[in-house]
Amino acid sequence: MNAIEHLRDTLRAIVGPAGVISEPTELRTYECDGLAGYRVTPALVVLPSSSAEVAEVVAACHRAQIPFVARGAGTGLSGGALPVADGVVVSLQRMRAVLEVDPTNHRAVVEPGVTNLAISQAASAYDLYYAPDPSSQQVCTIGGNVAENSGGAHCLKYGFTTHHVLALEAVLPDGTLVWLGGDSPEVAGPDLRGLVVGSEGTLAVVTKVVVRLLRKPETVRTLLADFPSIEQAADTVTGIIAAGVVPAAMEIMDQLAIEASEAAVGAGYTLDTPAALVIELDGPADECGELFETVQKICHANGTTKIRIAADDTERARIWTGRKAAFAAMGRISPNYFVQDGVVPRTRLTEALSTIAAMGAEASLRVANVFHAGDGNLHPLVLYDESRGEHDRAEKLSKAIAELCVDLGGSLSGEHGIGTDKACSMPVMFGKEDLATMDRVRRAFDPDGLCNPGKVLPTPRLCGEKPGPYRPHPLEAAGVIERL
Amino acid sequence: MSSSVSDRMQARDVPTVRPSDLRQARDLMFEAARSGQRVLLHGAGTAQSWGAPVGDVDVVLDTTGLDQLLAYNPADMTVAVGAGMSLAALQERLDGQRVALDAARIPLGATVGGLLATADGGPLRATYGTLRDLVIGVTVVLADGTVARSGGHVIKNVAGYDLTKLFSGSLGTLGLVAEVVLRLHPLPEATATLAVPCDVAAGFAHATALLACPLEPVALDWHEGRLLIRFEGTRSGVATRVRKAVALAASGEVLEGADETAVWQALAGTVVGGDGDTVLRAGTRPDLLPQLAARLDALTTGPSVKATLTSSVGIGVHTVRLRGGQPAEHAAVLAGWRSEVLAAGGSVTLHQRIPGLDELVGSWGRAPATAPLLRALKKRMDHDERLGPGRFAPWFA
Numbered sequence: 029m030n031a032i033e034h035l036r037d038t039l040r041a042i043v044g045p046a047g048v049i050s051e052p053t054e055l056r057t058y059e060c061d062g063l064a065g066y067r068v069t070p071a072l073v074v075l076p077s078s079s080a081e082v083a084e085v086v087a088a089c090h091r092a093q094i095p096f097v098a099r100g101a102g103t104g105l106s107g108g109a110l111p112v113a114d115g116v117v118v119s120l121q122r123m124r125a126v127l128e129v130d131p132t133n134h135r136a137v138v139e140p141g142v143t144n145l146a147i148s149q150a151a152s153a154y155d156l157y158y159a160p161d162p163s164s165q166q167v168c169t170i171g172g173n174v175a176e177n178s179g180g181a182h183c184l185k186y187g188f189t190t191h192h193v194l195a196l197e198a199v200l201p202d203g204t205l206v207w208l209g210g211d212s213p214e215v216a217g218p219d220l221r222g223l224v225v226g227s228e229g230t231l232a233v234v235t236k237v238v239v240r241l242l243r244k245p246e247t248v249r250t251l252l253a254d255f256p257s258i259e260q261a262a263d264t265v266t267g268i269i270a271a272g273v274v275p276a277a278m279e280i281m282d283q284l285a286i287e288a289s290e291a292a293v294g295a296g297y298t299l300d301t302p303a304a305l306v307i308e309l310d311g312p313a314d315e316c317g318e319l320f321e322t323v324q325k326i327c328h329a330n331g332t333t334k335i336r337i338a339a340d341d342t343e344r345a346r347i348w349t350g351r352k353a354a355f356a357a358m359g360r361i362s363p364n365y366f367v368q369d370g371v372v373p374r375t376r377l378t379e380a381l382s383t384i385a386a387m388g389a390e391a392s393l394r395v396a397n398v399f400h401a402g403d404g405n406l407h408p409l410v411l412y413d414e415s416r417g418e419h420d421r422a423e424k425l426s427k428a429i430a431e432l433c434v435d436l437g438g439s440l441s442g443e444h445g446i447g448t449d450k451a452c453s454m455p456v457m458f459g460k461e462d463l464a465t466m467d468r469v470r471r472a473f474d475p476d477g478l479c480n481p482g483k484v485l486p487t488p489r490l491c492g493e494k495p496g497p498y499r500p501h502p503l504e505a506a507g508v509i510e511r512l
Numbered sequence: 513m514s515s516s517v518s519d520r521m522q523a524r525d526v527p528t529v530r531p532s533d534l535r536q537a538r539d540l541m542f543e544a545a546r547s548g549q550r551v552l553l554h555g556a557g558t559a560q561s562w563g564a565p566v567g568d569v570d571v572v573l574d575t576t577g578l579d580q581l582l583a584y585n586p587a588d589m590t591v592a593v594g595a596g597m598s599l600a601a602l603q604e605r606l607d608g609q610r611v612a613l614d615a616a617r618i619p620l621g622a623t624v625g626g627l628l629a630t631a632d633g634g635p636l637r638a639t640y641g642t643l644r645d646l647v648i649g650v651t652v653v654l655a656d657g658t659v660a661r662s663g664g665h666v667i668k669n670v671a672g673y674d675l676t677k678l679f680s681g682s683l684g685t686l687g688l689v690a691e692v693v694l695r696l697h698p699l700p701e702a703t704a705t706l707a708v709p710c711d712v713a714a715g716f717a718h719a720t721a722l723l724a725c726p727l728e729p730v731a732l733d734w735h736e737g738r739l740l741i742r743f744e745g746t747r748s749g750v751a752t753r754v755r756k757a758v759a760l761a762a763s764g765e766v767l768e769g770a771d772e773t774a775v776w777q778a779l780a781g782t783v784v785g786g787d788g789d790t791v792l793r794a795g796t797r798p799d800l801l802p803q804l805a806a807r808l809d810a811l812t813t814g815p816s817v818k819a820t821l822t823s824s825v826g827i828g829v830h831t832v833r834l835r836g837g838q839p840a841e842h843a844a845v846l847a848g849w850r851s852e853v854l855a856a857g858g859s860v861t862l863h864q865r866i867p868g869l870d871e872l873v874g875s876w877g878r879a880p881a882t883a884p885l886l887r888a889l890k891k892r893m894d895h896d897e898r899l900g901p902g903r904f905a906p907w908f909a
Contacts, residue, residue, distance in 0.1 A: 132720055133798050134826070155724070177670050188668070190677075191645055206881045212828035214795025216859040217904065218686065218889070219631065219644055220882060222677025226670050246726035266587060272608065272698035312728060315749030371666045373588045403668040439669040446671055457671055458661065465652075465660035466673045468892040473885065484672065 032071045032114065035092045039074045039116075042084045047122070049073040058117045061102040061109040062164075066448050070097070070111035077122045079197055079205060079235035086233055087203025089116055095478045098233045100141060100169030104176060105367060106447030108228045108483055118233060120171050126150045127236070133211075134241045135194060140171025140234050144178075147239060156241035159186040162443070163352050170237050177226030179443045181277045181351070182308070184402035186242070188443075190225040197236035198224060201474035209238070223469070228445050229480040231473040245310035248276070249320045250338040252347050253327045254301035258282055258397070261303040262377040264330040265401045268307070269374065271326060273319050275402060277308040284361065284396035285354045285409070292357035295350025298334060305401070306351055308344075354398040355409070362394070362411035364419070366426035369444040370433025374404045380436055384408055384429055391425045393418065405442035406433065431456050446484045452491035454484075526552075526569060532577035533594075534651065534659065537690050542657030544571055550898045551655070553684035555596060555626035558617040561864040562630055563683050564875035567902035575625055578690055581605055583665075589696040590648065590665055595625025595689040609696040612640035616780035625689035631681035634783075635731035635742065635776065638827050640697065644680035649693030652679060652686075655894035659690075667695050678889070684900040685908075686893040700744035703730075704754050705772045708739045708764035712821075713802040715739040719825040720799075722760060727753050734801070735779045735822040742776075782820050783831045790834040790842045790865045792850075796858035798828035807852050808832060811845045819845065828858075839868035850877050879907045 029037075039048045049055060050072050059067045071094075076082045089096045095115035102109055111117050124141035131154035136147055144165040147158040161180035162168055168178070174196065179188045186192075195209035209221030224231050255261040261280050268275060281289065281304045286297045297304055307323055309316050327335060338344035358365045372380045381397060388395035388410070396409040408429050412422035430440050430450065434457045440450050454463060467485055471477075482490055531537040544551050549570035554560065556576065578596035585591070586607055593602055598621045603610060614634035615627055622632070624643070628650075633642040640646065649663035652675060662675035679689055708718060715734040722729065722741065731742040741757055743750045754766055767775055785791040796804065801823050812819040817837035823830040832849065834842050842865070850860045854877045862875045880886075887908045890897065897909040 131724075133828075134723065155726075177674075179668060183668065187645065190674075191641060200885065204881075204884075206885070208882065210795055210859055211797035211857055212795030212859075213637065213641065214631075214633075214793060214827075214829040214859065214861075215681065216795075216861045216876070217880075217886060217907065218682045219677040219680040220885065222644055222674065222680065225677075226674055243723060243726055243728070245728075269589065270587060272701070274698065312726060312745070312749055312753055314752045315745050318746055318748060371668050373585065373590070373666055375585065375587045400668070404666055405668045437664070438666045439664050440671045442666075442668040443670055450671075454672065457664070461658050462660045462662065462672070465654065465658060465675065466662070469673050469675070469678065469889065472888040472892040475888075 031092055031094065035088060035094055035116070036072055038088045039072065039085060042088065043074055043076050043081050047075040047077070058099065058102070058111060058119070061099070061104040061107060063105050063107045063447070063449055066107040066110050068111045068113050070117045071114050073117040073119055075119045075122050079199070082118065082233055082235050083199045083203050083205040085118060086199045086201065090202050090476070090478060093476060093478065095481050097480045098171070098175070098229045100172035101143070101167050103164045103168045104172060104445060104447065105369070106441070106445040106449040108175060108445050108447035108480070110448045112481060120169065123235070129154065131156060135238055136241055137236060137238050138170055139236060140174070141169050144168050144170060144173055151241045155244050157244055158239055159192055159242050160189050163355070170239070171234050174225050174234050174237055175227070175229045176443065176445045181279060181400065184278065184400070185274050185276045190222055192240045193221065193225055193237060194240055195238040196221050196224060196234050198232035198234045200232050201476070201479040205235070228447060228484050230470060230484055231479065233479070247313040247316045248308060248310045248344065249316055250306065250308045250344045250347055251324070252297065252336045253305045253307065253332045254298045254334040255303040255305060255330070255332055258303045258381050259378045260330045261305045262381070262401060264305060264327055264332070265377070266374060267326040267330060268323055269402070271322055273322060275307050275323070276310045277306065278400070278402035279306040279351050280304070280397070280399055280401040281351065281354055282397040284394060285398045288357040288361045288396065289350050289354045291360040293349050293353040295346050295353070297350050301333065306347055351398070355407070358396065358409050358411065362413070364412050364414045364422070366410040366422055368406065368408045368410070368426050368429050369441045370406050370430045370438060371442040372404045372406065372433050372436045372438035374402070376436045377401065377404060380406060380433065383432060387425060387428060387432070391421055393422055393425055400442070403442070404438065427453065448483055451482070451484060451486050454486050526572055528572040528574050530574040530577045533580070534578070534690050537578060537653050537688060538657055538659050540573060541653045541655065541688060544898070545656045548896065548898070550901050552900060553688055555623035556598060556621040558620045558622045559626055559630045559632065559863070562861065563903045564905050565870060565902060566900050569901065573688065575623060575688065582691065588665070590667070590693060591696060592649070592665065592691065592693040593624055595628070595692050596623050598622065599624050599627055606696065608699050610699050611646060611694055612636055612697045613643060613646060616783035620784065624692050624694070628676070628680055628689055628692065629682055629684050633829070634780065635733045635824055637829065638732060638824050639730045642680065644677055646695050647676045647692050648695050650676045650679065650689060651691035653688040653690050655687060655896065655899050663693065665693050683903050685890065685903050687899065702747040702750040703742060703744045703772065704750050705767045705775060706741040706754055706757050706761065706764050707767055707775060708741065708761045709737060710739055711737070712805040716799070716801050716825060718761060722757065723826055725756070725760065727757055729757070731824070732826045733779060733822060733824050735782065736820065739825070740775060740779070779822055782822050782833050785833050785864055786835070788866050790846065790869060791863040792832050792846065792860055793863055794830045794832070794853045794858050794860045796828045796830065796853055796856055798826060800828065800856050800858070801825060801830065804830065804849070804852065808845070808849055811848045814841065817841045817845065834866070839866050839872055842866045842869055843872035847873050854878065874906070876904065876907055883907050
């Protein structure tokens with residue numbers, strides 16, 4: 029009996045025969061996440077039902093020195109849940125109970141397989157909700173959100189998963205079950221909960237999540253403003269921030285994105301406008317109304333050609349449908365596309381977008397833009413046609429766009445994660461010592477390299493012997509910061 | 513304010529080095545590593561008494577020379593500074609914006625790096641968190657001289673591990689925080705505080721009722737027989753919300769201007785403590801407040817020790833100050849109250865102590881289940897265990 033067969037029997041004893049998948053055809057269901065370009069079939073998939081079972085499963089993998097990858101709904105966009113060949117996928121899909129909603133203490137305790145939206149639904153009876161709202165919230169799981177430190181359209185005001193998770197029950201890579209964080213944000217010693225949030229499943233397997241719930245705002249006001257250019261829309265965003273207003277969300281779509289979205293869902297966006305800006309304010313009614321007036325004035329000052337104000341919840345939902353449909357709708361205007369996730373400082377949005385347009389023109393490819401303008405998180409969609417042999421050119425352009433964001437003082441990824449997809453680009457953003465320090469953290473948790481290996485940090489196997497030369501950060505080049 | 517550690521260092525004639533930029537800081541840490549020196553990282557010295565007393569060290573690294581404003585981008589609402597800059601000095605440089613942190617020791621000169629390393633916060637923590645939530649990029653120097661960055665200059669960023677979190681609460685034991693990039697928030701147009709006289713149980717009940725309404729107080733603290741409810745926003749918006757909060761409370765006094773400032777300063781005074789006080793901070797589930805306050809009363813029935821408790825009611829962050837009496841009495845209160853908090857799943861960090869306390873009771877409670885992991889992290893970051901030795905004893909070296 030080989031090591032995998034032996035482990036299969038051990039796992040069957042832990043979770044029962046029905047909880048272990050080893051048939052090649054069934055295994056293929058797990059071969060990729062939302063980034064379908066990367067595919068690896070795992071040796072086994074195991075579906076534990078409790079924290080204790082996860083701990084036993086991980087301990088068994090650790091004893092056998094076989095790598096494992098935790099997986100939620102598989103909606104990730106960076107290959108973070110890509111299996112390891114000859115390794116185990118630990119699916120958390122059987123752990124989907126909302127264990128407790130505590131309205132007095134404004135929190136909920138949930139299992140990792142619970143969807144993001146289900147938390148807000150469970151809390152809704154108490155006028156509470158869970159703030160981070162990634163576009164995939166109907167299907168993505170809280171365990172995956174913790175792994176990716178997910179944001180969503182409203183993170184400008186409300187922050188990311190890390191700001192809303194109080195505690196995690198987690199299985200360390202040797203199978204030890206621990207609690208990280210606590211019942212209060214005040215804890216003693218280093219913030220291990222914060223370290224694990226956003227670590228892309230490389231430090232631990234999360235088995236319970238204690239989330240903070242917020243009181244629903246009294247009012248939500250939403251508008252959709254058309255602009256004659258992307259620049260004017262971006263200037264409006266800057267103007268609103270400069271006025272001291274912190275909207276819940278500010279989202280920009282360009283004409284290509286609007287065209288695709290309208291073809292898919294017909295949310296009533298203006299088809300021939302070069303740019304549309306969605307602005308949402310929430311909070312106490314009087315204040316929200318007052319600031320909503322300010323925001324409209326700033327839109328007019330920047331040359332808006334049309335403002336549509338959502339009169340009720342239905343119309344607000346319609347505006348958001350148009351925005352949230354944009355990604356999936358790209359299929360309407362292009363057979364294939366890459367999504368990027370780079371971030372630039374808000375004040376460099378205009379520069380980033382015009383450079384991206386020029387890069388697209390040079391590569392003879394169309395680039396659609398849908399982005400979280402308030403926090404500078406771009407989602408350029410590089411459109412291409414595989415059948416015309418455009419794949420490699422599009423991939424190259426997409427990668428160049430992510431690296432452009434770093435050049436402009438930003439980041440490779442705002443919310444999708446590094447995963448498999450961008451691990452080899454990490455040296456563009458971080459130096460050797462930075463990456464080596466991150467690796468020290470990883471080894472403190474996982475000295476044997478078993479927990480989601482090959483993700484986040486570049487490895488020679490993945491990226492070639494040399495992970496690319498270090499390039500000075502633009503702020504270093506400008507003398508603002510020093511590398512040494 | 514106890515500065516016993518600094519005093520001891522001076523008394524023992526421990527040499528102090530004071531780098532004025534990142535390169536010097538790196539060189540000094542590298543030099544200390546080469547000669548095997550144990551290092552005490554020292555900012556303004558406002559929190560040197562936190563945790564367990566540091567043992568013998570060979571050199572004190574004073575961070576206050578790392579006080580440069582590196583880049584201020586008002587339109588992006590970010591600022592990069594040397595971590596030795598005092599937060600109060602930084603606030604003065606910001607135009608219509610702020611670092612949304614109001615830890616009690618900021619007016620005493622606390623540095624940005626020190627505030628991150630202590631994970632300290634004040635009443636605003638209920639809305640804005642601590643520096644762990646406001647720092648978007650960090651540069652650290654490890655014990656061996658390695659200079660490492662994580663994060664960057666943008667608010668939204670998930671590339672790589674977030675070392676800011678690891679250093680939050682590390683109390684100078686994992687490395688030197690040398691540079692920090694912060695997210696800023698707009699200064700509010702108006703603020704007002706409603707002070708409602710009540711005992712702690714009524715205060716908690718009232719806070720719960722208030723938090724069930726969409727009034728969005730920015731801070732909600734119980735202190736010295738009053739629930740303090742602070743609102744921030746536009747002028748008319750704050751006025752409206754205060755009116756609604758008064759109606760809900762059916763009593764209370766609205767404080768603005770100097771009166772408002774004074775009531776929050778008094779709260780900060782409790783948190784900072786004075787010479788000879790013992791001060792500790794606990795984190796628990798918020799609804800344990802009445803029970804923990806009662807337990808504290810029961811432990812301090814004697815005539816000599818006076819316990820003062822203040823709590824950020826919505827988030828379960830409590831600070832207790834013990835004043836007067838003998839070290840043995842302080843030790844008994846600390847041990848008794850801490851065991852109650854730990855049994856309820858909470859945490860306690862000692863901020864300062866009456867002289868003589870350490871001979872009677874440990875600075876930390878029982879080790880958490882994560883202690884082996886903390887030890888592993890310590891070994892990877894500071895292999896020879898030379899930084900702030902003893903600070904977390906007996907959890908790790």
